[in-house]
Amino acid sequence: MAFKYGGKVDFPITVTLGRGLEGAITNESSIGYVDGQEGKLVYRGYDVADLAEHSSFEETAYLLIFGKLPQKDELDEFDRQLKENRDIDPKIIDILKKLPTTAHPMSKLEVAVSSLGCFDPITINNVEIGTQAGIKLISKLASVTAMLARIRKNQDIIAPRKDLRHAENFMYMISGEIPDELTTKVMDMALILHADHGMNASTFTSMVVASTLSDMYSAICAGICSLKGPLHGGANEFSLENLIKLTSETEARKWVQDCIKNKVKIMGFGHRIYKVYDPRARIFKRYAKEICEQAGKSDLYKIAEVVEDEVVKAYGSKGIFPNVDFYSGLIYNSLGIDTSLFTPIFAVSRVAGWVARILEYLPNSRIFRPRAVYTGPTDLKYTPMEER
Ligand SMILES: CC(C)(COP(=O)(O)OP(=O)(O)OC[C@H]1O[C@@H](n2cnc3c(N)ncnc32)[C@H](O)[C@@H]1OP(=O)(O)O)[C@@H](O)C(=O)NCCC(=O)NCCS
Structure with missing residues (x-):
């Protein structure tokens, strides 16, 4: 079923579920809305x-x-x-x-x-x-x-x-x-x-x-x-660690191609909901350029752009684009913040x-209590240790 901004839902409703509770509805909320198709994020409207x-x-x-x-x-x-x-x-x-x-x-x-x-x-x-x-x-x-x-x-x-x-x-x-x-x-x-x-x-x-x-x-x-x-949240640290290892455009392109060949997930890309460019990444990217330049790290910014280019060329058609963690790490790094602090900073914000x-x-409130699909046997008889 499709959701509209501010749309009301009558429980129970029918949804299609995927692994990792994909598609599951937990509750109604007017706090925020992630529009994964339009690439829009709304807080309270x-x-x-x-x-x-x-x-x-x-x-x-x-x-x-x-x-x-x-x-x-x-x-x-x-x-x-x-x-x-x-x-x-x-x-x-x-x-x-x-x-x-x-x-x-x-x-x-x-x-x-x-x-x-x-x-x-x-x-x-x-x-x-x-x-x-x-x-x-x-x-x-x-x-x-x-x-x-x-x-x-x-x-x-x-x-x-x-x-x-x-x-x-x-x-x-x-x-x-x-x-x-x-x-x-x-x-x-x-x-x-x-x-x-x-x-x-x-x-x-x-x-x-x-x-x-x-x-x-x-x-x-x-x-x-x-x-x-x-x-x-931990993706921002891994994403930056990958980027700082890359010393040239050629190396960056080769690294992405190797990840693709070996089916290694590239941190800072992809999202469960966004199948277009993450709107937060778009804003971070704009500031990352300026902040990197100010910190004398324009080369790092260029490497990031090359990585983005290669990933999007390969996976853009699958809806994989930079997410919030890709350019935020560049910004924190350029502000002189240690990589190990990136995820805690995420928490400093997300706590709100x-x-x-x-x-x-x-x-x-109603206690959350989903179910698992049981796939094991139901009729086994207990065997004493010496008989196993
Ligand atoms: C965010 C994330 C966990 C969403 O996961 P999900 O909705 O469960 O999507 P999946 O992991 O099932 O990925 C779906 C497909 O896209 C591919 N994919 C997703 N993210 C990818 C990435 N970052 N790099 C390469 N391939 C990726 C998967 O390999 C899978 O491909 P397949 O269908 O050929 O098997 C996932 O995109 C990811 O692991 N990204 C890297 C970590 C990251 O940056 N996390 C921060 C999120 S804000």
Whole structure:
């Protein structure tokens, strides 16, 4: 069946299912819409390209959670709560410092969110309590991620500043320097573009956990665990690692051809829903050129364009184009951000979508409980060990 923007569905409905729950409908939502045929992404009715250009992450998070663009006083209050919650309990910082330096920051982020939950007496989830916890998590995930970046490099932690905007403070806490206007704009835009994306794996994971009426911290921690995988958020790291190994146009073309010949999936390409160019990738690509040039990495940008060209030549007819993870990695790399931080940054943004969708589902929550098609026997008799 075809869906229209804002279309209502009468449950139960008939759908065609594919592996990986393809085609399955989990719920109704007015938070965001991914139009895979037109290549359009909408948050609460607004085109994400418009939001990326004109909004801020704070305003977009408000929009996702509360369903409308805020008035000035509403945004001021939301912003105040985000700023107020930036501090991290020193006991949590100690826990993070004790984890092995070699552990991936996403694993440490899982620990951080579980720890934040342990230090916050909120254990049940309802809309009011969940909203409070959600705002705290949106704020604290940025602080914790920046702290993890410093801990990984054996650098002193930088305390958050309450006078800076969310993206600005995040970059400040990573580098110790107040970022320039372009850096702040690009990070803000990256946070807006990653904030929500339909019923993707991590959003679904966090909603499944919340549907058991588990608390917001557990649900967000589960979302982080799911986002970590290379087929989901982790793709941005692998994509960049592939690109920086390529030293010339010829090598880039050959690498893609080898991947095609050996049927190796190329990270940063393809999408379950988009069968045309990912609209987020289009926006990132525009900024990637400028940011790479500014960082003296125009060659890396050119390599990326060549890889895109080869992949699209081979797979464009199958609906495989760059996704959000392809050009975002170039941008982060040019901003001087370590590759291991790319997926955590995704989480710093996507937490807004997770929180919004959990809160939307909560008032009429029903525990998620799909079924598997059982293919095993049903009539075996138990045999004692000595008779097997
Ligand atoms: C995103 C992704 C998981 C979607 O998966 P999916 O909807 O289950 O699609 P499939 O993995 O079943 O792929 C369908 C076909 O396209 C091919 N394909 C999909 N993505 C591909 C890629 N990045 N490179 C090469 N081939 C790809 C598959 O090999 C498969 O081909 P086949 O029909 O000949 O077997 C998949 O495109 C992928 O693994 N991309 C790389 C990881 C990535 O960038 N993830 C970030 C997503 S935002």
